[in-house]
Amino acid sequence: MTKPNRRTVMKYAAFFRNLNLGRPNCPNRAQLEAAFISAGADTATSFLTNGTVVFVAGSNARAAKILSLARQTLQAECGLTEPAYIRSVDYLAELVALDPFAVVDREQVYECCVSFLHADSSITPASLPLESKRRDLEIFRCTSSEALSVSKKIGNSPGSPNAFLEKLLGLPATTRSWNTVLRLVRKHG
Numbered sequence: 001m002t003k004p005n006r007r008t009v010m011k012y013a014a015f016f017r018n019l020n021l022g023r024p025n026c027p028n029r030a031q032l033e034a035a036f037i038s039a040g041a042d043t044a045t046s047f048l049t050n051g052t053v054v055f056v057a058g059s060n061a062r063a064a065k066i067l068s069l070a071r072q073t074l075q076a077e078c079g080l081t082e083p084a085y086i087r088s089v090d091y092l093a094e095l096v097a098l099d100p101f102a103v104v105d106r107e108q109v110y111e112c113c114v115s116f117l118h119a120d121s122s123i124t125p126a127s128l129p130l131e132s133k134r135r136d137l138e139i140f141r142c143t144s145s146e147a148l149s150v151s152k153k154i155g156n157s158p159g160s161p162n163a164f165l166e167k168l169l170g171l172p173a174t175t176r177s178w179n180t181v182l183r184l185v186r187k188h189g
Contacts, residue, residue, distance in 0.1 A: 009042065009056055011089040011188050012063040014070075015116045017082040017162075017174035019051025025079040026051075032074070039069035047184055051082075052176065054089065054188045063088075083172050085116040087145075092181055093189040100141055100148050101178055109150040110158040112178040117145055118171035130168070137164050147173075 014036075022028050027035065029046045032053060036044030042056035053070075057063040067086050074080040101112045117123075123130070123142045130139040137159025141148040151159035162175040 009058060010060075010063070012055055012057055012086050013047070013089055013092060013184060013188070014053045014055065014067050014084045014086050015174050015176060016051030016053075016080075016084040017172055019080065019082055019084075021046065021049040021051075025081075027074055027078045027080065031077060035070040035073040035077070036066060038073060039066045041066050041070075045188075047187075048180060050176065050180070051084070051174075052180065052184065054184065060088070083118070083174075085118075085145075085174060087116070089185065089188050093185045095143070095146070096182060096185045096189075101150075104150055108152070110153040111151045113149050113151065113161045113175050114178055114181055115147040115149065115161045115165050115173045115175040117147060117165070117173050118169070119145075121145075121165075121169045121171050121173070123147060123169075130164075132159050132164050134159065137161060139165070148178075 019026050021032065032046050033044045036053055036055045044053055044055040047054050055066065057066050063086055067084055071084060104112060125142060128140060128142065134154055136152045136154040137149060139147050139149045147165055149161040151161060162173055165173045
């Protein structure tokens with residue numbers, strides 16, 4: 001008796017830069033999800049309104065292809081030209097398990113954040129921590145593809161990890177609250 005051919009299924013999260021559902025040059029929820037389905041994702045679910053999509057694909061290469069095709073569709077339909085970065089939900093769960101913000105006194109910061117970096121970005125651990133001139137942002141840890149930071153509110157606005165990193169690296173990035181990643185892993189992990 002032969003075993004049925006089971007297709008490998010993995011969940012991925014796509015994190016778009018500057019995408020807020022329904023704003024100019026941005027899709028609505030239905031358009032965002034449909035772009036991933038038409039690109040070949042088995043399922044696609046928008047997570048929150050900040051340009052995060054969880055989708056199912058059979059491999060890392062297939063997930064990258066789906067993202068590329070979905071971005072082409074979104075550009076044609078909405079004018080969206082922003083980059084997006086994908087991570088497997090399993091990888092995100094491993095990052096969460098490291099508990100990188102355990103050392104942070106949450107009462108002393110405005111927000112704990114993770115920034116998803118362009119593939120050509122490079123921050124050496126020896127250069128950490130990095131701090132903004134206003135001292136409202138500190139990048140305290142990096143992986144090969146993410147920067148972990150804390151922002152503080154000085155005056156009316158908190159430090160912006162995305163603006164700081166894009167200026168420092170000269171490449172696009174996208175940032176999410178650490179709580180967004182925790183919630184995503186809880187729901188989809």
